[in-house]
Amino acid sequence: MPYTLTTPLYYVNDQPHLGSVYTTLACDALARFQRLDQLEVVFITGVDEHGQKIQRMADQKGMSPQSYCDTISQRYRDLWSRWSISQDRFVRTTNPHHSELVEQFFDRVQASGDIISGRQIGWYCVGCEEYKDNTDHAVAPSCPIHQKALEWRDEENLFFRLSRYQNEIEQLVAQDDFITPANRRQEVRNFVARGLRDFSISRVNLSWGLPVPGHPGHVFYVWFDALLGYLTALLDDGGSINLNRLKECGWPASIHIIGKDIIRFHAIFWPAMLLSAGLPIPQRIFGHGFLTREGQKMGKSLGNILDPGLLLNQYGADAVRWYLLRDIQFGDDGDFQQQRFTCLVNNDLANTIGNLLNRTSSMARKWFNDSVPPNGIGIQVDHDLAVKAQTAIDTVFRSLPELEFKSAAEAILRLAIAANSHLNNTAPWNRIKQPNQIDGVAEDLYVVLESTRIVGLLLAPLVPDLSERILNQLACKLDSKNWKDQLRWGGLITGTKLPKPVPVMQRLEIMKDH
Structure with a gap:
């Protein structure tokens, strides 16, 4: 059926x-x-x-x-x-x-x-x-x-x-x-x-x-x-x-x-x-x-209608999809605020997710022959990031059938924040300068890249174009017939050549009045 x-x-x-x-x-x-x-x-x-x-x-x-x-x-x-x-x-x-x-x-x-x-x-x-x-x-x-x-x-x-x-x-x-x-x-x-x-x-x-x-x-x-x-x-x-x-x-x-x-x-x-x-x-x-704009009902008489075509041209689908689905509790009224739209997209997508991927991939390429680092510990499903990844997956699968887009988006974002924290706490850019630390650096970069891969996969229903760009940076592709299998921890293959990093999300400027 x-x-x-x-x-x-x-x-x-x-x-x-x-x-x-x-x-x-x-x-x-x-x-x-x-x-x-x-x-x-x-x-x-x-x-x-x-x-x-x-x-x-x-x-x-x-x-x-x-x-x-x-x-x-x-x-x-x-x-x-x-x-x-x-x-x-x-x-x-x-x-x-x-x-x-x-x-x-x-x-x-x-x-x-x-x-x-x-x-x-x-x-x-x-x-x-x-x-x-x-x-x-x-x-x-x-x-x-x-x-x-x-x-x-x-x-x-x-x-x-x-x-x-x-x-x-x-x-x-x-x-x-x-x-x-x-x-x-x-x-x-x-x-x-x-x-x-x-x-x-x-x-x-x-x-x-x-x-x-x-x-x-x-x-x-x-x-x-x-x-x-x-x-x-x-x-x-x-x-x-x-x-x-x-x-x-x-x-x-x-x-x-x-x-x-x-x-x-x-x-x-x-x-x-x-x-x-x-x-x-x-x-x-x-x-x-309903949607309002800056606290006011949108209407021709007020001259504050947001043209969806112009919005798409200026910012692309990912930015608008993310803002509407992540910031508004679906079912409640929502308010489109220019400042918040710009800040949210920049902080969530360009910084927290995009910058995480860019800097981790750059370090992996620099120190591990342009490739995914070796994962000496194997598929360690009890690693802190692996546990957090599973929590994000469970939340997405529980939330989206109930149209709780905000909950799903926030769960994905929490995983990206955790990966950023792990990177900052382990500071591989310092450890790589110390003797006998290469294996530890490899492990730390691997688990962050793997977390980012799962972030990319989980974003597919919400922001499909951004999801594709993230996965491309990890030399991966979404397999629509085996999405659940792809979400298993440890799917990133050691030794896979990583492309030269490019930003997956451009930062937005304050929106001009439409």
Whole structure:
């Protein structure tokens, strides 16, 4: 059974932003780890392309909705390629296969008796693509998220009978492992406890959407349509679009990784829809926090949006990946601080890891014929650094499946710090000048280089390019089929020729304002 993980399907109302990069980088790190741990992975990402907001954005730009979607969708594809995102599927909800699947799914839900007609009256936010609870027509409220006036709607819609699934959803969200982290879980439980209400799944007087079979003038509500994109992605493998094939293709999803603002759709609406269609529900929903910049919400009005393309051009993927995954507890809100970003990358990657490798390799080359020093003590697994290396390995294998990227990164960094301390304490540059110390110097350099090799291997899911550069400096390569075996202490082969050291991580300068 494949390990299926997904990002949200990003709404193409605007350019990709750092928040969507953040989610996708986290998914990419998890996918890379699971592959190295020898799981078959299906990593899904993509875009959600229907709804009134898209139609209006296209109109503003003088484009057809399809042309507009094509343009923004390609920008996501190009950006993910530049960030070396290792997705297996990229789904677009304008794909004809998706329309075919939505119709199949709707037929199942309708056959379950869960589609009814009703009147939807209330204030509607085009930005959120949803009705708000305030139904007082006398006062025109604004959306607290988008800071734009809501629109009054009074129309006939089709409704999904969510209220029928009150008990099932209560039992589902009561499970501690279905929604993480805990604060998101409690938020959903509180919402469910207030009682689930049927929600509309169609819109009228809207041309940009998938038509509802048998209901002229209705198109599917964007959220009903978009959530089904996960299923379309799995079935878009060259086989038939048939919901009965889902299990063999990797459904249910092992985890949906999403922003906290869409937790309700994924943890309540989505499971109920799947139950109605007779399909398994996802195993886990993870709702992470938002990114701010220097303590402020990022937005066009403030002029403080961080362009992920410019960030990548100036600093490279390793620096940004490390900062986002190492400095922020995934699940909590995080703040992108220029000074801290620069200091953290320089201290952790350029100094602690990069300088450790450079100076140790230089000494080994100088005193041991450009080679890995002889290891006279053999594979001494009880050496202090060997014990610390195993601790780091255990922490990484425990942390990454739980999306505890910060914990994993810090464990790797502690190993590098310990190796630096060992080097400083043994001072091989002094001992080499003393008689009969060559064997001891060889041992000290070997264990530090071996620790650095394990650091390089453990970094592979988090900062894959840096990992490769570290291993290249040790004349090693990542073997994706035997990663666990490579992590055993003593894998560095004595006598291996070491290349001339070059910095594996350039120091950063203070970031210019983007």
